[in-house]
Amino acid sequence: DTAVSQTPKYLVTQMGNDKSIKCEQNLGHDTMYWYKQDSKKFLKIMFSYNNKELIINETVPNRFSPKSPDKAHLNLHINSLELGDSAVYFCASSLTGDSYNEQFFGPGTRLTVL
Amino acid sequence: AQSVTQLGSHVSVSEGALVLLRCNYSSSVPPYLFWYVQYPNQGLQLLLKYTTGATLVKGINGFEAEFKKSETSFHLTKPSAHMSDAAEYFCAVSEPSNTGKLIFGQGTTLQVKP
Numbered sequence: 001d002t003a004v005s006q007t008p009k010y011l012v013t014q015m016g017n018d019k020s021i022k023c024e025q026n027l028g029h030d031t032m033y034w035y036k037q038d039s040k041k042f043l044k045i046m047f048s049y050n051n052k053e054l055i056i057n058e059t060v061p062n063r064f065s066p067k068s069p070d071k072a073h074l075n076l077h078i079n080s081l082e083l084g085d086s087a088v089y090f091c092a093s094s095l096t097g098d099s100y101n102e103q104f105f106g107p108g109t110r111l112t113v114l
Numbered sequence: 115a116q117s118v119t120q121l122g123s124h125v126s127v128s129e130g131a132l133v134l135l136r137c138n139y140s141s142s143v144p145p146y147l148f149w150y151v152q153y154p155n156q157g158l159q160l161l162l163k164y165t166t167g168a169t170l171v172k173g174i175n176g177f178e179a180e181f182k183k184s185e186t187s188f189h190l191t192k193p194s195a196h197m198s199d200a201a202e203y204f205c206a207v208s209e210p211s212n213t214g215k216l217i218f219g220q221g222t223t224l225q226v227k228p
Contacts, residue, residue, distance in 0.1 A: 004157070031214055033214065040220070041152075041202060041220070041221045042218070042220055042221070043158075043204065043218040043221075044218070045215055045216060045217075048213060048214060048215065050212075055212075055213050056213050056214075056215055090157055090158070092157075092158075094214050096212070096214075097211075097212045097213055097214045098211075098212055098214065099146050099208040099209060099210055099211050099212070099213065099214050099215065099216075100146050100163070100165040100208075100210070101214060102148075102160045102163065103158075103160070103214065103216065105150075105157030105158040105159070106157050107155075107156055107157045108155075108156075108157055
């Protein structure tokens with residue numbers, strides 16, 4: 001059984017398009033995250049939701065909008081895609097937002113903007 | 115502000131040799147420290163973590179790390195490398211909070227030669 005799943009796994013699109021990435025966890029966790037991994041493999045947190053409430057919102061362009069319809073889902077919508085948005089996006093979840101908790105990562109979505 | 119530095123973006127060892135991956139951090143408060151591993155085309159998986167208590171922590175797959183406050187270090191070691199250990203390794207730090215925010219180092223690629 002997949003713990004944290006993301007769809008799609010690969011996403012190739014043109015500049016200016018709008019796209020969404022979906023994330024679901026079946027671990028019963030109440031906190032979910034989005035990370036961006038760039039071409040140099042550097043990982044940076046983008047957003048975090050706890051019980052559907054936004055608790056971390058890093059300096060991310062407002063073209064990126066997370067949405068959490070329930071505790072098990074955290075989707076990422078990106079408007080007006082740019083070349084620099086090309087990266088691997090990872091969803092993660094943890095039992096609570098407490099920082100000592102292990103975060104469980106999804107397999108990633110590789111976004112390529114042409 | 116917190117930061118993590120991993121010395122050596124690429125480490126190469128022979129199978130059976132000692133693995134040593136270096137991590138230094140900066141934090142204004144006693145941190146929580148983590149090592150994650152990323153196998154090719156996969157998400158991250160927790161190897162081990164330090165929160166409080168014993169400074170030598172043991173993780174999965176024979177890895178261990180020691181928290182040294184005086185040196186602000188959390189180096190990862192394994193006595194004998196296996197071919198399956200070849201992967202990307204990330205050190206991460208967080209401050210005690212309810213946000214779960216992780217700050218990652220830039221990663222170290224471990225190559226294991228037969």
